[in-house]
Amino acid sequence: MEEASLSTELTDSVLEAVGRGLKIELKIKVQLELKDKVETWVLVLAPHRLFLLSARVPSKVEQWFSLLDLQELSSTTPTQLSLDFDRSRWGLRSVGDVDDVIAHIGFALRRICPAAAPAKLFKKLILKPVERMAPLLERWGIAQELGPCGQKT
Numbered sequence: 001m002e003e004a005s006l007s008t009e010l011t012d013s014v015l016e017a018v019g020r021g022l023k024i025e026l027k028i029k030v031q032l033e034l035k036d037k038v039e040t041w042v043l044v045l046a047p048h049r050l051f052l053l054s055a056r057v058p059s060k061v062e063q064w065f066s067l068l069d070l071q072e073l074s075s076t077t078p079t080q081l082s083l084d085f086d087r088s089r090w091g092l093r094s095v096g097d098v099d100d101v102i103a104h105i106g107f108a109l110r111r112i113c114p115a116a117a118p119a120k121l122f123k124k125l126i127l128k129p130v131e132r133m134a135p136l137l138e139r140w141g142i143a144q145e146l147g148p149c150g151q152k153t
Contacts, residue, residue, distance in 0.1 A: 005029055006042065013059040014042055022046050026104045029055060030081075033091035043092065045104050047111060050083070052090065063088065067108055074126035075102065084124075099132060103139045110140060117142050 006014070006027060014027060026045040031038045032052070042059065044051040051064045065085045072084035081098045083090045094101065106118030113121060118140050127133050 009057050010042070010055065010059065013057045014044060014053055017053055017059045017061050018044055018046065018051055025108060026101065028094060028096055028101065031093040033093065038093070043094075043101070045101070045108060047108055050105075063090075067105065067112065070105070070122060072124040072126070073102065073105065073122050074124070075099075075132070076126070076128045078132070099136060102127075103136055106136065106140050 006029060011027070015024070018024070024044055024046055026043075028043050030041055030043045032041045040055045041062070042053045042055050044053060048068075049064050049066055050070075052062050053059045054062060065088070069085045069087075070083060071086065072082070074082045074084075075098050078098055079093055081090075081092045081094065081101060083092070092098075109118045109121045110116075117137075127136075
């Protein structure tokens, strides 16, 4: 993943900003799409939260959300990701694989609610092309269910 591109100094600053005692599942540089510009940020996924931090030293937590506040997750290309929360929407572009980020979010949700499939915990999950869903379900260890006509759902 893109974690390797974070300098040691930036990684230490990110750890300091979110708290050294917090287990970090993933940290990756992303491009945040703002109204009229694009800025580089660091996306950090912890077991129950997502953090968005400045990509400079000293790093600062700009926003954070509980994964349970995630309303919609959509990705129309393998490098683009949109996350909608109750209070905010993040339009992100990653130089890494967005499906890895989605998989990590799904793993975190699966730990929070072990009996539920991650895809069902999102109020809305949009992946294009739809063929991207099968590998994610496989990574989450979920067998695809057959629909009424025998097709995979």
